[in-house]
Amino acid sequence: MNKPGLLDRRQVLTGVGGAIAIAATPLPAFASQEDLDRARRELFGDRLIQEGRVTVKLPPIAENGFSVPLNVSVESPMVADDYVKRVAILSPRNPLPNIAQFHFTPQSGKAVVATRIRMSGTQAIQAVAEMNDGSLWSGSMETVVTLAACVVL
Protein backbone atom coordinates (compact mmCIF):
# COMPACT_ATOMS: atom_id res chain seq x y z
CA MET A 1 0.00 0.00 0.00
CA ASN A 2 2.78 2.36 0.91
CA LYS A 3 5.06 1.33 -1.91
CA PRO A 4 6.06 4.42 -3.83
CA GLY A 5 5.41 2.62 -7.13
CA LEU A 6 1.68 2.27 -6.41
CA LEU A 7 1.34 5.89 -5.40
CA ASP A 8 3.08 6.95 -8.57
CA ARG A 9 0.72 4.86 -10.66
CA ARG A 10 -2.26 6.37 -8.89
CA GLN A 11 -0.96 9.86 -9.49
CA VAL A 12 -0.40 9.07 -13.14
CA LEU A 13 -3.90 7.64 -13.51
CA THR A 14 -5.60 10.63 -11.85
CA GLY A 15 -3.46 12.91 -13.96
CA VAL A 16 -4.53 11.16 -17.15
CA GLY A 17 -8.17 11.19 -16.01
CA GLY A 18 -7.94 14.90 -15.32
CA ALA A 19 -6.40 15.57 -18.71
CA ILE A 20 -9.21 13.63 -20.41
CA ALA A 21 -11.81 15.56 -18.41
CA ILE A 22 -10.24 18.86 -19.44
CA ALA A 23 -9.96 17.78 -23.08
CA ALA A 24 -13.59 16.61 -23.06
CA THR A 25 -14.82 19.96 -21.76
CA PRO A 26 -16.02 21.82 -24.83
CA LEU A 27 -14.38 25.22 -25.14
CA PRO A 28 -16.77 28.15 -25.16
CA ALA A 29 -17.72 28.82 -28.75
CA PHE A 30 -16.13 31.98 -30.07
CA ALA A 31 -19.47 33.29 -31.27
CA SER A 32 -20.78 33.22 -27.72
CA GLN A 33 -18.01 35.52 -26.50
CA GLU A 34 -19.08 37.80 -29.36
CA ASP A 35 -22.66 37.56 -28.09
CA LEU A 36 -21.45 38.72 -24.68
CA ASP A 37 -19.54 41.61 -26.26
CA ARG A 38 -22.61 42.59 -28.30
CA ALA A 39 -24.88 42.46 -25.23
CA ARG A 40 -22.36 44.60 -23.35
CA ARG A 41 -22.26 47.15 -26.19
CA GLU A 42 -26.07 47.29 -26.24
CA LEU A 43 -26.07 48.04 -22.52
CA PHE A 44 -23.10 50.39 -22.23
CA GLY A 45 -22.16 51.49 -25.75
CA ASP A 46 -18.50 51.63 -26.74
CA ARG A 47 -17.34 53.36 -23.57
CA LEU A 48 -14.14 52.26 -21.86
CA ILE A 49 -14.61 49.56 -19.24
CA GLN A 50 -11.88 49.45 -16.59
CA GLU A 51 -11.08 46.33 -14.64
CA GLY A 52 -11.50 46.53 -10.88
CA ARG A 53 -13.85 47.66 -8.11
CA VAL A 54 -16.25 44.83 -9.02
CA THR A 55 -16.01 41.48 -7.21
CA VAL A 56 -17.92 38.46 -8.50
CA LYS A 57 -18.25 35.56 -6.10
CA LEU A 58 -19.28 32.12 -7.32
CA PRO A 59 -18.46 28.67 -5.99
CA PRO A 60 -15.27 27.39 -7.70
CA ILE A 61 -17.16 24.24 -8.66
CA ALA A 62 -20.92 24.15 -9.17
CA GLU A 63 -22.35 20.66 -9.12
CA ASN A 64 -25.71 21.84 -10.40
CA GLY A 65 -25.86 24.52 -13.09
CA PHE A 66 -29.58 25.02 -12.48
CA SER A 67 -28.93 27.03 -9.35
CA VAL A 68 -25.54 28.60 -8.69
CA PRO A 69 -25.22 31.17 -5.88
CA LEU A 70 -23.88 34.47 -7.21
CA ASN A 71 -22.70 37.41 -5.13
CA VAL A 72 -21.61 40.67 -6.70
CA SER A 73 -20.17 43.61 -4.82
CA VAL A 74 -18.88 46.96 -6.04
CA GLU A 75 -16.57 49.24 -4.06
CA SER A 76 -18.48 52.47 -3.57
CA PRO A 77 -19.44 54.74 -0.65
CA MET A 78 -23.05 54.76 -2.01
CA VAL A 79 -23.74 58.42 -1.18
CA ALA A 80 -25.72 60.93 -3.27
CA ASP A 81 -22.74 62.15 -5.30
CA ASP A 82 -20.87 58.85 -5.57
CA TYR A 83 -22.81 55.65 -6.07
CA VAL A 84 -23.28 52.63 -8.31
CA LYS A 85 -26.20 53.05 -10.73
CA ARG A 86 -26.43 49.58 -12.19
CA VAL A 87 -24.62 46.29 -12.52
CA ALA A 88 -25.12 43.95 -15.48
CA ILE A 89 -24.34 40.24 -15.19
CA LEU A 90 -23.20 38.64 -18.44
CA SER A 91 -22.47 35.10 -19.59
CA PRO A 92 -20.22 34.00 -22.47
CA ARG A 93 -21.79 30.56 -22.73
CA ASN A 94 -25.47 30.52 -21.77
CA PRO A 95 -28.07 30.51 -24.57
CA LEU A 96 -28.54 34.22 -23.81
CA PRO A 97 -25.64 36.50 -22.77
CA ASN A 98 -27.76 38.60 -20.40
CA ILE A 99 -28.34 37.11 -16.96
CA ALA A 100 -29.61 40.06 -14.94
CA GLN A 101 -29.25 43.74 -14.36
CA PHE A 102 -29.36 45.28 -10.88
CA HIS A 103 -30.24 48.93 -10.23
CA PHE A 104 -28.95 50.65 -7.12
CA THR A 105 -29.61 54.02 -5.52
CA PRO A 106 -27.71 55.92 -2.80
CA GLN A 107 -30.37 54.55 -0.40
CA SER A 108 -29.10 51.04 -1.15
CA GLY A 109 -26.38 51.70 1.41
CA LYS A 110 -23.95 49.30 -0.19
CA ALA A 111 -23.67 47.89 -3.69
CA VAL A 112 -23.85 44.23 -2.79
CA VAL A 113 -26.39 41.84 -4.27
CA ALA A 114 -26.82 38.07 -4.19
CA THR A 115 -29.05 35.74 -6.17
CA ARG A 116 -29.00 32.31 -7.83
CA ILE A 117 -28.30 31.85 -11.51
CA ARG A 118 -28.38 29.15 -14.19
CA MET A 119 -25.15 28.23 -15.95
CA SER A 120 -24.99 26.03 -19.03
CA GLY A 121 -21.42 24.90 -18.57
CA THR A 122 -18.06 26.02 -17.25
CA GLN A 123 -17.55 29.70 -17.90
CA ALA A 124 -16.40 33.04 -16.52
CA ILE A 125 -19.35 35.18 -15.44
CA GLN A 126 -18.72 38.88 -15.94
CA ALA A 127 -20.21 41.81 -14.04
CA VAL A 128 -20.07 45.37 -15.38
CA ALA A 129 -20.92 48.26 -13.08
CA GLU A 130 -21.87 51.78 -14.12
CA MET A 131 -21.20 54.54 -11.58
CA ASN A 132 -23.24 57.72 -11.31
CA ASP A 133 -20.37 59.62 -13.02
CA GLY A 134 -20.72 57.31 -16.03
CA SER A 135 -17.48 55.36 -15.49
CA LEU A 136 -17.62 51.61 -16.09
CA TRP A 137 -15.88 48.90 -14.07
CA SER A 138 -15.85 45.15 -14.46
CA GLY A 139 -14.95 41.96 -12.67
CA SER A 140 -15.39 38.28 -13.42
CA MET A 141 -15.06 34.82 -11.97
CA GLU A 142 -14.85 31.42 -13.57
CA THR A 143 -16.84 28.48 -12.25
CA VAL A 144 -16.56 24.84 -13.26
CA VAL A 145 -20.07 23.47 -13.82
CA THR A 146 -20.33 19.68 -13.64
CA LEU A 147 -24.06 19.43 -14.46
CA ALA A 148 -25.06 22.12 -16.92
CA ALA A 149 -28.49 23.77 -16.80
CA CYS A 150 -29.12 23.08 -20.47
CA VAL A 151 -28.40 19.33 -20.67
CA VAL A 152 -32.04 18.85 -21.66
CA LEU A 153 -31.59 20.93 -24.78
Add this chain to the structure above:
Amino acid sequence: MASIRLAVPKTAQSGDIIEIKALIQHEMESGFRRGSRGEVIPRDIIVRFECSFEGVQIFAADFHPAIAANPLLTFHMRAEKSGRLLFEWTDQNGETWRDSADLEVI
Protein backbone atom coordinates in the same frame (compact mmCIF):
# COMPACT_ATOMS: atom_id res chain seq x y z
CA MET B 1 -50.92 33.30 -6.24
CA ALA B 2 -47.23 33.05 -6.02
CA SER B 3 -45.92 32.70 -2.52
CA ILE B 4 -43.58 35.45 -1.34
CA ARG B 5 -41.11 35.28 1.51
CA LEU B 6 -39.42 38.37 2.88
CA ALA B 7 -36.67 38.75 5.44
CA VAL B 8 -36.51 42.32 6.72
CA PRO B 9 -35.30 43.31 10.19
CA LYS B 10 -38.16 44.71 12.30
CA THR B 11 -36.01 47.41 13.83
CA ALA B 12 -32.77 49.17 12.98
CA GLN B 13 -30.60 51.99 14.31
CA SER B 14 -30.61 55.16 12.24
CA GLY B 15 -27.78 54.97 9.72
CA ASP B 16 -27.58 51.18 9.82
CA ILE B 17 -27.29 49.34 6.53
CA ILE B 18 -29.82 46.51 6.75
CA GLU B 19 -29.89 43.33 4.70
CA ILE B 20 -33.12 42.49 2.91
CA LYS B 21 -34.00 39.12 1.37
CA ALA B 22 -36.93 38.66 -0.99
CA LEU B 23 -38.01 35.38 -2.54
CA ILE B 24 -40.94 34.62 -4.81
CA GLN B 25 -42.07 31.14 -5.74
CA HIS B 26 -41.91 30.96 -9.54
CA GLU B 27 -40.79 28.34 -12.06
CA MET B 28 -38.83 30.87 -14.15
CA GLU B 29 -39.39 28.58 -17.14
CA SER B 30 -36.49 29.48 -19.41
CA GLY B 31 -38.04 28.68 -22.79
CA PHE B 32 -35.02 26.50 -23.60
CA ARG B 33 -36.36 23.27 -22.16
CA ARG B 34 -38.27 20.60 -24.03
CA GLY B 35 -41.10 18.43 -22.75
CA SER B 36 -41.38 14.65 -23.01
CA ARG B 37 -42.66 14.90 -26.62
CA GLY B 38 -39.85 17.18 -27.69
CA GLU B 39 -41.99 20.29 -27.73
CA VAL B 40 -40.42 23.50 -26.45
CA ILE B 41 -41.85 24.52 -23.08
CA PRO B 42 -42.81 28.19 -23.55
CA ARG B 43 -40.90 30.83 -21.64
CA ASP B 44 -42.60 32.08 -18.49
CA ILE B 45 -40.40 34.31 -16.34
CA ILE B 46 -40.48 37.24 -13.98
CA VAL B 47 -38.72 40.12 -15.72
CA ARG B 48 -38.68 42.86 -13.10
CA PHE B 49 -38.33 43.30 -9.36
CA GLU B 50 -38.61 46.60 -7.51
CA CYS B 51 -38.21 47.52 -3.87
CA SER B 52 -39.18 50.97 -2.65
CA PHE B 53 -39.29 52.63 0.75
CA GLU B 54 -41.98 55.28 1.28
CA GLY B 55 -42.16 55.91 -2.45
CA VAL B 56 -38.39 56.07 -3.04
CA GLN B 57 -36.79 53.26 -5.04
CA ILE B 58 -34.14 51.38 -3.08
CA PHE B 59 -33.23 48.61 -5.46
CA ALA B 60 -34.51 47.05 -8.69
CA ALA B 61 -33.56 44.11 -10.88
CA ASP B 62 -34.20 42.99 -14.46
CA PHE B 63 -34.29 39.21 -14.84
CA HIS B 64 -33.49 37.08 -17.87
CA PRO B 65 -34.05 33.32 -18.24
CA ALA B 66 -30.70 32.61 -16.54
CA ILE B 67 -32.15 33.48 -13.11
CA ALA B 68 -32.84 30.25 -11.22
CA ALA B 69 -36.35 29.14 -10.26
CA ASN B 70 -37.86 30.77 -7.15
CA PRO B 71 -35.72 33.88 -7.59
CA LEU B 72 -34.09 35.01 -4.36
CA LEU B 73 -32.54 38.43 -4.01
CA THR B 74 -30.37 39.70 -1.19
CA PHE B 75 -29.71 43.44 -1.18
CA HIS B 76 -29.32 46.32 1.27
CA MET B 77 -30.83 49.57 2.44
CA ARG B 78 -29.62 52.46 4.58
CA ALA B 79 -32.16 52.83 7.37
CA GLU B 80 -32.85 56.47 8.24
CA LYS B 81 -36.48 56.62 9.33
CA SER B 82 -39.37 54.30 10.09
CA GLY B 83 -41.65 53.37 7.24
CA ARG B 84 -42.97 50.71 4.90
CA LEU B 85 -41.02 48.78 2.30
CA LEU B 86 -42.91 47.74 -0.83
CA PHE B 87 -41.84 44.79 -2.95
CA GLU B 88 -43.18 44.19 -6.44
CA TRP B 89 -42.50 41.48 -9.01
CA THR B 90 -43.72 41.70 -12.63
CA ASP B 91 -43.77 38.79 -15.09
CA GLN B 92 -43.37 38.91 -18.87
CA ASN B 93 -47.16 39.30 -19.30
CA GLY B 94 -47.41 42.25 -16.94
CA GLU B 95 -48.90 40.31 -14.05
CA THR B 96 -47.66 41.66 -10.71
CA TRP B 97 -47.27 40.34 -7.19
CA ARG B 98 -46.78 42.65 -4.22
CA ASP B 99 -45.90 42.43 -0.57
CA SER B 100 -44.73 44.86 2.10
CA ALA B 101 -42.80 44.99 5.35
CA ASP B 102 -42.59 47.63 8.06
CA LEU B 103 -39.30 48.88 9.42
CA GLU B 104 -38.95 50.76 12.68
CA VAL B 105 -35.89 52.96 13.09
CA ILE B 106 -35.03 53.56 16.72
